[in-house]
Amino acid sequence: MMMKTTAPDITECSPLVTIGIPVYNVEPYIEKCLLSVLNQTYQNLEILVVDDLGTDNSMQIVAALQKSHPRGDLIRIVAHDMNKGIGEARNTAIRECKGKYLYFIDSDDFIESNAIQLLVEQAEKYNTDVAIASHRRVALDTGEELPTYQYAKYQLFQGKDAFANYVCQDLRWHVAIVVWNILFSAVFLRKNDLQFYGRKEEDALFLSDYYSEVNTAVIIPDITYNYVSRPNSIMGYMARKQIPIREIRERFQTDSIMTSHCARLKDRSFYDVHCARVMKHKFRAVCVALRHRHRFTEKIFNEEIRQELKHPASISEIIRFKRYRGFHFFFYLLSKLPSSLFVCFSYILGRTMKWI
Structure with a gap:
C-alpha cells in the first residue's frame, strides 16, 4: 500500500522575513498595501506595522485586517509615543525586526504576490547583504503605468567594494534612490549600525x-513593487502654493549629515566619485531652494543656501582625486563665493541644466 506524502511546511525550512510598514495618515491606501503583503506566496512572514500616530483611521483598518484575514496573526503592531516621521519609523522596524531579513514597503504602495519569494531565493542562494528588485510607478487616479525603474539584467556582486564600485562607476544612479523593494540582511543592518536620519531625503542618505558596506548583492530585473504616484504625497513640491520652510531646512540638515559621513570613506578607492555624487545631490537641493523660495512660508537666506553646498573633501584631497577633479574644483570654489554671488551663479547654472 502506497503511503501518502505531504509537502514540507515552508515555514520550517524558510527564513523568517520581517516586512516593515510605517503607517501615518494613509487611510485610503493601507488596506491594499497590507493585502498585497498578506497574500504573498512566501509564507514565513512577520508583518511589522509601525504606528507613527496619524490622525485618521489607518490603524483601525490595520486592526480589522489583523482580526479578519486568515493570516492576520502575522501582523504585529508597534506604536510610537509621538509622531517621529518615516525615518524613525524605519529605525523602529530595524530594532524590532525578528526576521533574518527585513523588507521595507511604504504604506501607500503595494507589491506583487511573488515579491518576497523571488528575493529570498536570491538572498539564500548567495548569502547576500542586499537583494534588490525592479519597480514600476503607477498613477493613483488611473492606475496607468508610468515610466518604470527596471534593471536591465540580472547582476551578482561579490567581494569587498564590488557593489560600491558599481554604484560609483560614474555620476548616474545605477540603483534606485529608495530603500523599499530591497531585502536587507538584518545582521548586515545591525552590524554596520545603519539607521535613518532626518525627515527629508532620508532614503538618499x-x-x-x-552601499559602501555591502559585500554581496544581487540585482534582478523582475518587477516586484508598485510605487503609487500621488500628487499630494510628502514628496510633492509643485502641487502646493505654500511650502513649510522646515521642509527645505530638514533636507539641508539631512544633507549635512551625508556630508559629514563622507569622511569614513577617505581611504576607499571610490571616495572621489562618492564625494562627486554627494555634491551633485546637494546641488539639486540648492536648485530646489532657488526654484521654490518664493513659495516658502518664511524667507530662506542666501547664506543658508550657500551652506548647503559645503564640500565634504578638503582642497588637498581634491588635488589627489583621480576622477571628476574639475567637477570638484568648480563646486568647491563656487561654495566659497560670497552668498549673493553664489546664489546668482547657482541660479544661472541651475537654469542651464534645467534643474530650475
Whole structure:
C-alpha cells in the first residue's frame, strides 16, 4: 500500500522575513498595501506595522485586517509615543525586526504576490547583504503605468567594494534612490549600525551609507513593487502654493549629515566619485531652494543656501582625486563665493541644466 506524502511546511525550512510598514495618515491606501503583503506566496512572514500616530483611521483598518484575514496573526503592531516621521519609523522596524531579513514597503504602495519569494531565493542562494528588485510607478487616479525603474539584467556582486564600485562607476544612479523593494540582511543592518536620519531625503542618505558596506548583492530585473504616484504625497513640491520652510531646512540638515559621513570613506578607492555624487545631490537641493523660495512660508537666506553646498573633501584631497577633479574644483570654489554671488551663479547654472 502506497503511503501518502505531504509537502514540507515552508515555514520550517524558510527564513523568517520581517516586512516593515510605517503607517501615518494613509487611510485610503493601507488596506491594499497590507493585502498585497498578506497574500504573498512566501509564507514565513512577520508583518511589522509601525504606528507613527496619524490622525485618521489607518490603524483601525490595520486592526480589522489583523482580526479578519486568515493570516492576520502575522501582523504585529508597534506604536510610537509621538509622531517621529518615516525615518524613525524605519529605525523602529530595524530594532524590532525578528526576521533574518527585513523588507521595507511604504504604506501607500503595494507589491506583487511573488515579491518576497523571488528575493529570498536570491538572498539564500548567495548569502547576500542586499537583494534588490525592479519597480514600476503607477498613477493613483488611473492606475496607468508610468515610466518604470527596471534593471536591465540580472547582476551578482561579490567581494569587498564590488557593489560600491558599481554604484560609483560614474555620476548616474545605477540603483534606485529608495530603500523599499530591497531585502536587507538584518545582521548586515545591525552590524554596520545603519539607521535613518532626518525627515527629508532620508532614503538618499541611507543609500549613501549602506552601499559602501555591502559585500554581496544581487540585482534582478523582475518587477516586484508598485510605487503609487500621488500628487499630494510628502514628496510633492509643485502641487502646493505654500511650502513649510522646515521642509527645505530638514533636507539641508539631512544633507549635512551625508556630508559629514563622507569622511569614513577617505581611504576607499571610490571616495572621489562618492564625494562627486554627494555634491551633485546637494546641488539639486540648492536648485530646489532657488526654484521654490518664493513659495516658502518664511524667507530662506542666501547664506543658508550657500551652506548647503559645503564640500565634504578638503582642497588637498581634491588635488589627489583621480576622477571628476574639475567637477570638484568648480563646486568647491563656487561654495566659497560670497552668498549673493553664489546664489546668482547657482541660479544661472541651475537654469542651464534645467534643474530650475
